[in-house]
Amino acid sequence: xxxxxDARGLxxxxxxxxxxxxxxxxxxxxxxxxxDTESALENVKRAVVDNNWTVDVVNAVxxxxxxxxxxx
Amino acid sequence: xxxxxxxxxLNSENDMKKNIxxxxxxxxxxxxxxxVLASLLQxxxxxxxxxxxxxxxxxxxxxxxxxxxxxxxxxLRPEVIGFVLGSFAAAxxxxxxxARGGSAPFARFIMGVFAMIGALVFLGxxxxxxxxxxxxxxxxxxxxAGLIAGIWIGTLFFKAGYNPGRSYKSHGSSGxxxxxxxxxxxxxxxxxPQISGQNKSGVLFYSLxxxxxxxxxxxISIGAGLLIGFLAQRSRFCTMGAFRDLILFRQLHLLLxxxxxxxxxxxxxxxxxxxxxxxxxxxxxxxxxxxxFLGMALAGLAFALAGGCPGRQLFLTGxxxxxxxxxxxxxxxxxxxxxxxxxxxSPKGIGPNGAIAxxxxxxxxxxxxxxxxxxx
Numbered sequence: 001x002x003x004x005x006d007a008r009g010l011x012x013x014x015x016x017x018x019x020x021x022x023x024x025x026x027x028x029x030x031x032x033x034x035x036d037t038e039s040a041l042e043n044v045k046r047a048v049v050d051n052n053w054t055v056d057v058v059n060a061v062x063x064x065x066x067x068x069x070x071x072x
Numbered sequence: 073x074x075x076x077x078x079x080x081x082l083n084s085e086n087d088m089k090k091n092i093x094x095x096x097x098x099x100x101x102x103x104x105x106x107x108v109l110a111s112l113l114q115x116x117x118x119x120x121x122x123x124x125x126x127x128x129x130x131x132x133x134x135x136x137x138x139x140x141x142x143x144x145x146x147x148l149r150p151e152v153i154g155f156v157l158g159s160f161a162a163a164x165x166x167x168x169x170x171a172r173g174g175s176a177p178f179a180r181f182i183m184g185v186f187a188m189i190g191a192l193v194f195l196g197x198x199x200x201x202x203x204x205x206x207x208x209x210x211x212x213x214x215x216x217a218g219l220i221a222g223i224w225i226g227t228l229f230f231k232a233g234y235n236p237g238r239s240y241k242s243h244g245s246s247g248x249x250x251x252x253x254x255x256x257x258x259x260x261x262x263x264x265p266q267i268s269g270q271n272k273s274g275v276l277f278y279s280l281x282x283x284x285x286x287x288x289x290x291x292i293s294i295g296a297g298l299l300i301g302f303l304a305q306r307s308r309f310c311t312m313g314a315f316r317d318l319i320l321f322r323q324l325h326l327l328l329x330x331x332x333x334x335x336x337x338x339x340x341x342x343x344x345x346x347x348x349x350x351x352x353x354x355x356x357x358x359x360x361x362x363x364x365f366l367g368m369a370l371a372g373l374a375f376a377l378a379g380g381c382p383g384r385q386l387f388l389t390g391x392x393x394x395x396x397x398x399x400x401x402x403x404x405x406x407x408x409x410x411x412x413x414x415x416x417x418s419p420k421g422i423g424p425n426g427a428i429a430x431x432x433x434x435x436x437x438x439x440x441x442x443x444x445x446x447x448x
Contacts, residue, residue, distance in 0.1 A: 009238030011175060011379035011395070012313060013320060017230060020321065036241075037391075038168050039308045042094045050323065063170060 003029065007044070008036040008064060015040040016047045023051045023071075033067040041065045091166075093306035096328060102307040103329035107336025109296045110203055113151070115344050116288035120355030121207035123337070124151055124300075126382035127188055127197035127371075128356075130400070131407035131416075132284050133257070136276050139408035142416075143271065144282025148261045150290050152386065153254045154297015159305035159390025160251040161298070166306070171247025173394030175239040179440050180395050183374040184402020185409065186433035187382065190370030192407065192416040193363050193426045194218070195356055197382045198311035198375070201368065202330060204357065206337035208349035211357050211364050218365035222372025223315045229377065229441035230320065236377070236444055239395055247392025250400070258294070265290075283356055304387045312372065312381035356419065363422045363430065370433045377441055 005022050007015035015035050022031055031053070035041050045055050048069045059066040092098045110123030122128055128145075135146030163169040191197045194215045196204060201219060204212030264274030271280050279285040287293065303309070307329065314326040341347040351359055358364070375381050378399050380388060385403075388396035410416040414423040 009172070009175065009240055011236065011239070012310075013230065013316060013379070014235055016321065037170065038091075038166075042091070042308070046323075046325065047321065050321070 003031045005031070005033045007040060008034050010040075012039075012043070016043050019044050019047050020051060023048070023053060028071045030068070030070045033069065034064065035067065036064045041067065091306060093303060094308065096325065099307050099309070099325060099329040100332045102303045102309050103332025104336040105303060106300055106309070107206070107333040107338075108340050109300060110199075110333070111206070111337045111340035111344065111346060113288050113293065113296055114203075114346060115340075116292055117286060118288050118293075119283040119286040120346070121204045121209055121212075122196070122200055122283065122286075122356060123203055125196050125200035125203070126152065126155075126386065127191035127403065127407075128195075128200060128283065130382070130403050131188070131192060131410070132279075134404045134407040135284060135411070136278070137257075138275075138277055139404065140411035141277075142411040143284075144279050145284040145411070146271075146277035146279045147284040147287055148257055148276055149287070150258065150261070150293035151297035151300075153258045154294045154299075155301040155304070155383065155386040156251055156254040156390050157258075158298035158301020158303075159387040160301075161390075162302045162305035163391040168305070169247065169392050171242045171244045171392040171394070172239045173242050173246065173398075175395045176236040176444060177395055177398045179236065179444065180378050180399045181402035181405075182436060183378045183440070184385075184399040185406035186437060187371045187374035187378070187399075188403040188406030189410050189415050189426075189429050189433055190222075190367045190372075190374065191382075192410040193367030193422055193430055194371070195358065195417050197371065199333075199381070199383055202311070202334045203337055204354070206334055206347075207341055207355075208347045209354040209357055210349070210351040211354060211359055211361070214361045214364045215368040218368035219312075219372040220315050221365070222369035222374075223312055223376045224319055225369070225438075226373050226376025226441065227316060227320045232442070233445040234377065234441050235446040236379070237446060239393070242392075242394065244392070246394055250389040250394070250397035261290070301387060301390060304383060305390055308384075309387075310381050310384040312375040313384065315372075316376055358417050358419055358421050360417075360421055363417070363427060366430050366434075367417075367426075370430050370437065373434070373437045373441070377437060
């Protein structure tokens with residue numbers, strides 16, 4: 001149900017690891033990933049694209065990022 | 073999520089362009105620049121096959137401030153100071169300075185201690201492993217194999233649920249402390265410069281012979297360090313992550329940077345006559361294959377569990393990451409133990425207590441890797 005990965009405050013490679021785990025589990029649909037560093041943002045976006053998902057939108061709020069990804 | 077200034081970054085292509093160093097070619101360019109600078113630093117006076125070695129240079133810093141008294145490895149390496157301050161400048165400039173900490177700090181300290189001990193049994197960090205290969209040192213190929221093996225063991229712990237836990241936002245000043253200490257050390261070096269023929273200047277120790285006596289001019293060392301620190305913060309260059317991401321995600325991004333470093337250093341070494349292939353008689357190296365392998369396996373495991381190679385840890389401190397600072401201080405203290413307790417190797421071979429320290433380190437890291445799990 002909760003398609004949210006909260007990777008805020010986690011060091012490498014946790015944000016990518018958790019994102020990829022969730023992507024494999026979901027196979028398709030919508031996913032939201034929360035991170036709080038620019039490098040985690042870049043790494044997660046790279047992982048999303050590498051796994052053939054799409055980054056739909058990234059919201060930046062007070063130094064935290066909310067990445068919305070999906071696969072049809 | 074808190075209500076605040078919110079804005080939407082458009083598609084991923086657009087905002088990736090904002091940071092060109094985070095692209096594939098950006099990463100390759102940074103690797104090439106580091107490789108060229110490392111070989112030139114050696115050409116200009118740094119120790120052989122040690123243009124840049126984060127572990128060795130932190131060990132030299134431990135010696136310069138008297139934490140150990142191994143007379144041949146005492147010099148306050150400006151490259152390390154530059155790494156932190158260059159990254160700090162980049163982080164400030166691009167709005168990435170975020171004071172944070174609290175992710176299992178003492179466990180990270182211990183990982184730093186053992187990472188350094190493993191590196192000093194081999195005689196080099198991952199950066200120097202690659203630079204030794206670029207200089208023709210065959211023993212470093214064994215070390216590299218050990219490094220990859222250690223990182224591979226680390227990825228098994230990750231797959232089994234290892235997670236050191238979250239860090240949290242902290243006061244800005246707490247993230248400033250480490251960069252300020254580095255600045256302070258540099259000021260100390262200017263107040264107490266090396267005096268020819270003397271092993272001490274004010275409170276600082278200076279080697280009269282050995283690797284600690286070999287160094288490029290301060291202005292070049294600090295300049296190269298600042299430039300590398302700046303570029304590495306932007307690109308997230310990480311020598312441990314290079315292999316971790318390949319093993320864990322089949323991803324080549326970081327590895328391309330490391331290969332670029334190797335290629336650039338190799339070419340410059342050929343051009344300036346610093347390439348001497350072989351196993352025996354290699355500079356600041358020994359030929360004990362088993363302990364070259366196991367020393368680097370310990371270092372690789374510790375770096376993997378801590379989330380970054382020793383260079384990356386320095387660059388993270390520049391972003392205000394106190395956990396990375398704790399790891400770095402662990403490495404510096406580990407260097408002191410390594411030289412005070414006879415753990416560090418020398419060209420003659422491994423130290424009297426080096427083997428047992430590596431085994432203890434592997435057990436401790438395996439214990440932390442197995443027990444630090446988070447059920448989310």
